Amino acid sequence: MSETPTIHTLDDATVRRIAAGEVVERPASVVKELLENSLDADASRVTVAVDGGGIEGIRVRDDGVGMTAADLDRAVEEHTTSKIDDADDLEAVGSLGFRGEALHTIGAVSRLTIRSRPRDGGPGHELAVEGGDAGDVEPSGCPPGTVVEVEDLFYNTPARKKFLKTESTEFDHVNRVVTQYALANPDVATTLEHDGREVFATEGSGALESAVLAVYGREVASSMVEVGESGAAADDPVDAVSGLVSHPETTRAGREYLSTFVNGRYVTAGVLREAVLDAYGDQLAPDRYPFAVLFVEVPPDAVDVNVHPRKMEVRFDREEDVADAVRQAVRSALLEHGLVRSGAPRGRSAPAETAISPESPQREVAGGEAVDAADDGSRDGADDGPVGGDDDTSATPTDSRTREPTLDEATAGRETSAGSGATTGTGSARDDPAGGGPSVGDDGGDAERGVAADETRTPGSEAHGDRWGVVAPSDQRTLDGESAATDREFDRLPAMRVLGQYDETYLVAETDEGLVLIDQHAADERINYERLRAETSAGTPTQALAEPVELELTAREAELFDRFRDALAELGFHADRAGDRTVEVRTVPTALDTALDPSLLRDALTGFPDGTDGETVDAVADALLADLACYPSITGNTSLTEGSVVDLLSALDDCENPWACPHGRPVVVAFDHGEITDRFERDYPGHAGRRRE
Secondary structure: OOOOOOOOOHHHHHHHHHHHHHHHOOOHHHHHHHHHHHHHOOOOOOEEEEEEHHOEEEEEEEOOOOOOOHHHHHHOOOOOOOOOHHHHHHHOOOOOOOOOOHHHHHOOOOEEEEEEEOOOOOOOEEEEOOOOEEOOOEEEEEOOEEEEEEEEOOOOHHHHOOOOOOOHHHHHHHHHHHHHHHHOOOOEEEEEEEEOOOEEOOOOOOHHHHHHEEEEEEHHHHEEEEEEEEEEEEEEEOOOOEEEEEEOOOOOOOOOOOOOEEEOOEEHHHHHHHHHHHHHHHOOOOOOOOEEEEEEEEEEHEOOOOOOOOOOOEEOOOHHHHHHHHHHHHHHHHHOOOOOOOOOOOOOHHHHOOOOOOOOOOOOHHHOOOOOOOOOOOOOOOOHHOOOOOOOOOOOOOHHOOOOOOOOHHHHHHHHOOOOOOOOOOOOOOOOOOOOOOOOOOOHHHHOOOOOOOOOOOHHHHHOOOOOOOOOOOEOOOOOOEEEEOEEOOOOOEEEEEEEEOOEEEEEEEEEEEEEEEEEEHHHHHHHHHHHOOOOHOOOOOEEEEEEEEEEHHHHHHHHHHHHHHHHOOOOOOOEEEEOOEEEEEEOOOOOOHHHHHOHHHHHHHOOOOOOOOHHHHHHHHHHHHHHHHOOOOOOOOOOOOHHHHHHHHHHHOOOOOOOOOOOOEEEEEEEHHHHHHHOOOOOHOOOOOOOO
């Protein structure tokens, strides 16, 4: 029988290491704490230099107020700070640091050296801390300000050091932190260096545009729109919202460049990011994110910055009101510059007009708007106004004989032929330029749907093709228009009969076991991914550009390019450095027709996962294939032809893994008879004695 464990007090060294784990997670955490100390010390110039991604060494130098010998000796002790005096100050924290544990915890897991000299006069001093043991304060010749050097991070905590990523990945995190604080403090000249090379440097002129130019480049800086809105009333939850957001066409594939600051503090507040995205409305594709440098000023007592040890999260007293204020401020700025429209995303066609890539199973979109690239009736002016609106009469009606009907249209066609008095004259579905149903007030069309001519239409019904009443399942047809087998037999997927589409995003099918929903985008993404993987297994086919294309990168993208250049080449993107922030793209992959756009190299860079020391270029390239597979895939809100559904399912059935997209999302969701019966409560006790219905 084992002995009963006794409760005992941990020794100081163990306590320090545990506490350090709450604040110091990786080199970027150290940089964040030291940067905040420099900014709180009223520095006008800060230089961050890291070696080996910060694992080998970190040095933060500033020209702030500095410290005396006594202050320096006290600064490395537990819970010592100059930022607050007592608990009452926690109700309205105005500084970046206030916990009083940064230097103490950093010194507990590294070899720490601090040199400081007061700005207003006096000698400089130096203090060394190793594994939490502080030495004596010694005189040192140094300029006014403070220099903090951190070496051998986690040398005495091997378990934590083991879980660090590669040097380049750790530096990517450092880069993000320094970038955010450089943007948050445009009046501070901020420099970032890696292994002796300058990554970026801001001027410290106080102009936010100048800081954006330094870290993101001229192309992004020139696309930014100014946001500026103040609270109108004393009880407003937000004092002001200001900053810059990008033109809807200047986007990236990830959220990395969506920066939000609360009272000058960089935070990853989901509510603020979502508010920014909501402000763009339909102007952004679901997988695109804008650049944003947005400052939200709220009363200090209306936000809790003490939610998390690393101070990366905050909690608002009136969260929804804050989100509304941010959403309105960003939307007003975009409207003022004419960048918010009621139609399709700027630079992109509406979902119902998006041409489907020929690399995927052929399919057509609702309304017949997708035309061959050589067709003279191309919609060059699709972005000139709201798409599909009442005033949009310029579109040329598409002859339905040249294409196969969509699932909805096929069903509507059978109803029309079976009804009485159906015409092909003006006002019929066939003659409607928008490709919808009969116009409002068409008695015959409404009668066929079982709706009175004067009955009020349900708002938003037009967006779903004016479907009314009950429609029967449609027959399956091939791409040639021939009748296909009602029940499809597959090798991997269950035998099924497709009933139609739900929300023009999910295929609905009946199986022997019940019902299944199939995410058409996830399915096509899996098909494209496995095709790409097969094509690249023996080398990636590439296409040389007629003239090399020069791309400007952000500071972060430039670092990622150096890291993943070999992986990009394996995928077909051959490019070389043309300058500190520019690359010259010579070839692009031909596996995806949309990837012929050289600028996709920038999106590809952000698609790489965080690597570990054992990760190979092949694994990184495979992750990039998964991201590239998204581009030509069917999107949601796209009506498919019946034959296209059959071809899509057949191609999915041929996949090695038809059950999940390459990013892990499910492709097929099943509902068996038992679950459906249970939801309709068909097995309740009193039901057994009655006639089953």
